[in-house]
Amino acid sequence: MWFSRSQEEILKELDVNLHTGLNTEEAVRRLEEYGENKLKGKPKKSIISLFFIQLKDMLIYVLLGAALVTIIIGEYVDAIIILFVVVLNAVIGLVQEYKAEKAIEALQQMTAPKSLVKRSGEIKEVDSQELVPGDIVILDAGRYIPADIRLIESANLQIEESALTGESVPSNKDAKDIFTDPKTSLGDQSNMAFMSTLTTYGRGEGVVVATAMDTQIGKIAKILDEDIEEMTPLQKRLEELGKTLGFIAIGICVLIFIIALIQGRDLFEMFLTSISLAVAAIPEGLPAIVAIVLALGVTRMSKINAIVKKLPAVETLGCVNVICSDKTGTLTQNKMTVVKHYVSNQVKDIPAESTGLEATSDEKELVKSFVLCSDATYENGEGTGDPTEIALVVLGDKYNLSRKILNSQHKRVGEKPFDSDRKLMSTLNIEENGYRVHTKGAVDNLLKIATKTLIDGKVIPLTEELRNEYLKVVEEMSNQALRVLGVGYKDTTTIIESEDMESDLILIGLVGMIDPPRLEVKASIIEAKAAGIMPIMITGDHKNTAVAIAKELGIADSIEQSLTGSEIEEMSDEEFTNRINEYRVFARVSPEHKVKIVKAYKYHGNIVSMTGDGVNDAPSLKSADIGVAMGITGTDVSKGASDMILTDDNFSTIVHAIEEGRNIYNNIKKSVIFLLSCNLGEVIAIFASVLFFWPIPLLPTQILWINLITDTFPAIALGLDPGDRDVMKKKPRDPKESFFAKGAGFRAILGGTLIGILTLVAFYFGLKEYGYNLGANDIPDGVLIYARTMAFVVLAASQLFYSLTMRHPTKSIVQVGLFSNLYLIGAIVIGFILQLGVISIPFFARAFRVQMLSLYDWGLVILFALVPLFINEIIKIFLRRKDKQGE
Incomplete structure (x- = not known):
């Protein structure tokens, strides 16, 4: 030390x-x-090693296994599709990771x-x-x-x-x-x-x-260099889902094969069927769909000034419930500003955005002295020099007393520079009838050397009563976390030496300045709180200053909700973690404290976002679930350690980004539930027919074809659904919440069961038209082809229609707008065109062993296909009534 x-x-x-x-x-x-x-x-990982790291996932292993089997059985197109998905997913992950670790270099x-x-x-x-x-x-x-x-x-x-x-x-x-x-x-x-x-x-x-x-x-660099990467909630959900589906797929293969062996069926045919069904059970397009939805979300977010460096960060934003924000430059403007002045026994507020203010004679003298006794410059919105002096020059501009004009009219001929012991600075400037000393600095030191004061244009003795009045105003301004400076002057007929400047001064008044809050932040904090998000201020600044800003913004209510770095040191780790929720402001903290604060909130199961712009923010940006750096004032280090960069340094952009993140997660969830519903329907249809020794309603090629048209366009279109306007009226999602929470699992099972049963019903009607039933033996090939065509069309059409009802868990198709997602309408139309092409074009019909249906059967299959959609819409009516009753 x-x-x-x-x-x-x-x-x-x-x-x-x-x-x-x-x-x-x-x-x-x-x-x-x-x-x-x-x-x-750390030694940098090679591109090749980074690529193979992306392949360490259960779902990827199962997909690679499925690709190998499809190559063995000669289904090369399916193998190519699966491998393409795997490689695409790995490349996207590689690009993310390659760009992420720039902090140490910066x-x-x-x-x-x-x-x-x-x-x-x-x-x-x-x-x-x-x-x-x-x-x-x-x-x-x-x-x-x-x-x-x-x-x-x-x-x-x-x-x-x-x-x-x-x-x-x-x-x-x-x-x-x-x-x-x-x-x-x-x-x-x-x-x-x-x-x-x-x-x-x-x-x-x-x-x-x-x-x-x-x-x-260097200590910050060590923290940044630690391997503290954690999986996002979405990555955890997908990993769990991948493992579950992988085991289910293997189980289905083994079970169907065993049943077929007991029943004495053609083992090679059943092997192909079980493999096809296993591939169908796994939504191999899911990793690509998630990547595409996230990537498109990133593009949309860039238009609202939020640049996302890591795709999973988009989803993580959706469940953020704590925003730990740096004060300087993030919640405030990082620009010292004079907000009050005290002249002629009156305290007056200075409007933030104003020019051409009218001034009394005393106010003119106050501003004039402050500007002439400053070395800073401010032109075209850019300042140079000490931030405090820049604020004084800006004050002059507000009163049309510009530094350039004043300096040309009152040339400086002498000065006594600022000294940390005196806490004063003085200049000697030419006046019309001689010279004038201007002295600014700490008010208590000015009171020691001032003998008079200026009130209402008159110079009067500085009595003890007036001195106390000045000190009272200083105390009041200080309690508001304002930095207070006083200014005085004296006239002389000759040029005097610097050691004679600071005596017998006439005290004009004083100003209070602060780094003010950003104008738009208060509304954003109100919106964040309404959305169940808790804003926290973390700063290296003084406690009183931090609490004053926090109160003004609505982050904290009292100074009891604040804690300093030294107070954190006095608490044990356990006590600090247990009491973390009592505080809203952390002042005078070090980089290590910031990391400690973030980890304490995470310990309680919170998803934490940390915003900042300085080098000192970098470790906590990296430790948080999502680090948000400022694009304008942010250092390269903070940008390198972050997951997202705000190009406008606007706190409110974070709130918009959270809204976007919530909608993106909801869209991914829609895609997942839709895919699982469709795949469950295929599994039920095949498994039931094997279990009850019925003819197989679908061939392996037909299963894979339907998987192709429903696992791509409709699923991606659901991922592009317009955002729910009410999403910010709800609390953040619990990060531990399953994909199947809040009835999503029920909808997946219900939809899949209905799709599977109706596929079998369509198959039964196809057989019935020719006088056969499901238990009949020696069914002619022509009859099986017709019945399978019926099942084939119902399975595809019911999945395409069902995508419409998946757009919202409770709102009807009419409420969300039938044509508000034209991508989905287009995907359904394309799906029907492709399905019609397969059964009507002779070459494809022979390849897939299907045939054209009669007009009556077309009506029948469309009717069957609409049933899952209608049933789900009816269930929504009851859910909406339940929600209204619960309000």
Whole structure:
């Protein structure tokens, strides 16, 4: 803990002379001992190994087995289709994984290329990779910090650490500070400078205490490098489904083959039938359908400014019930803004988006002094310099007192720079009849050197009563988490020295500023809460500031719902995890704390999304179920560690993305239930005929053909169903919820049973027309062909019609809109055209052993095919009534 020890102790331990630095030989020796100052990552997996990793899935194993069997029995077309699906699924997974692991590379690019160091008594510029513990490094404005450094000297040093700590303004550094508390957070360690942060003001000198992976940024890299990839809820459901279907398929093969053996049937024919049925029982198109639906969902989401890097993240969004959001730049604008000022005994609010404000004479003096006593610039929406001073320049623009015009009218002729001890800055500017000193800074320090105050255009003595009034206003603004600055002036007829500037001032007033919330975020949080989603703020900023923003946005109600990093350290892991749901704001936290918070929420079964933009957010982005990085303000590291990137940095986009994710999952579920219903119908029809020693109603080629036309177009079209408008009025889906929950399993069994029974009924009617029944012996081939054609058409048509009722579990076809999914209507039409072509074109009819039906039989099979659709629609009526009664 370098921050808790004196400079002398550290220099002695690192064995270095502050004035001469390390000699060249010692630097080389230490470089060999500690290694280069660069971040390391895991060895990258090859493309081939990544490809084969995608094949480790039970459903894939069964599909490969089915492909092998279809090749053996000569069904090459089916084998090609199955293998195509397997390869497509693996390629999609490969592309996702190949693009995902960019975080470490981005971290490596952030390390500073060159550094100023003392070596052998000389100041040299060396590659940052050559730095070693003990090197004396010189810091000045504009330079990145090349390693973790204990400051030895500092002069008005300010370092931008928002990427690491989450603070929205640069941190003041003081080499003299020593912190005895071992739990002092990174943001409070004012005697330290950390790798990859940026010096924005002043200068400093320090000794390197940690390099490469031992730095704070290196610790983040280690966390990012851990193998903590977890399966999404959808992946878990599909894996379970694949295993179940695989065992069922094998069981069906064995059972049918045993029954056929006992019954003395043609074993080769029954072998082909059982294999065909096993292939039919497995929805081999499911992995491809899921991939296609997710990919199309990604395309739609990109249009609402959400770029998804990993396809499963789309589905994961659908069951997110906790959003852990970074404050700075995510919930707030990452832009310090003056929101109040106090002049002439009056507090006044400053509108956020305003220009051309009318000002009183005192307000003009206040704004004028603040602008002239600032070094920042702001033009065309872009600012340079200290964020606090940028806010003051913007305030000037709102009152038509632009920095450029004021500086041209009142040229600066002297100044006394800001000092962290005085906490003041002064400038001397030309006035019409002489010169004026403008001094801004901490109000308590200004009150010590001010003797008068400006009220209603008059300069009056600064009485004790007025001093107390100023302090009262400062306290009120501070309680609202505002950063408070005061300003004063004095006139002089001659140019005075800097040491004479800050005395006998006239205090004009003060301003309160804050990094304000994004305008659209409050409405998004209300919408998220209505959808059963709990927003959580996690920030490196101070507790009061964080809670004030959280209250304004509706995230928290009181300061009791907040916790700091040091308070987290005082709690045991068990206590923290048990009490996690009591808190809504976590302030002054480190990267390790953020990961701990995310894991605590996940422990309680929550699906957690983490949003952020800084380097400090990267580990928690990766630990969360879905990490969301900011596209505009986000660092490359945060983008590399995330699953999704918001191109507009808009919190409300996350809510829209969650809505899209919910609808996508529902669409995938529709496809799964539809496929299983269809496949169950085929299994029932064949299994029942084998069990009761009836003629087989369908040939292996017919089963595979129907599987082809119903497992593709209708299933994909269901996956493209328009979103349910009411989806955000419901609570998030339980991640442990099965595909078959909430009646979905019943619908699959009911639909499959009806389809299977009606297929057998159609087969029976086909035989009956020629005077045969199901138990008859020696049925002529012509009669079997006709009866099988009836069963063939009913099986295909009933599945195509049934897809219409699968669009919503309770809403009727009319309520969802018969033509609101033209893809599905097109899929049904194509399916009927293909089915008609098979039985009417002689070449295909001979290949599939079917024939054209009579007009009467066409009417009969269409009637049978519509039964499952009508029955399911009738059931929905009762379900809607039940839902209304439950409200």
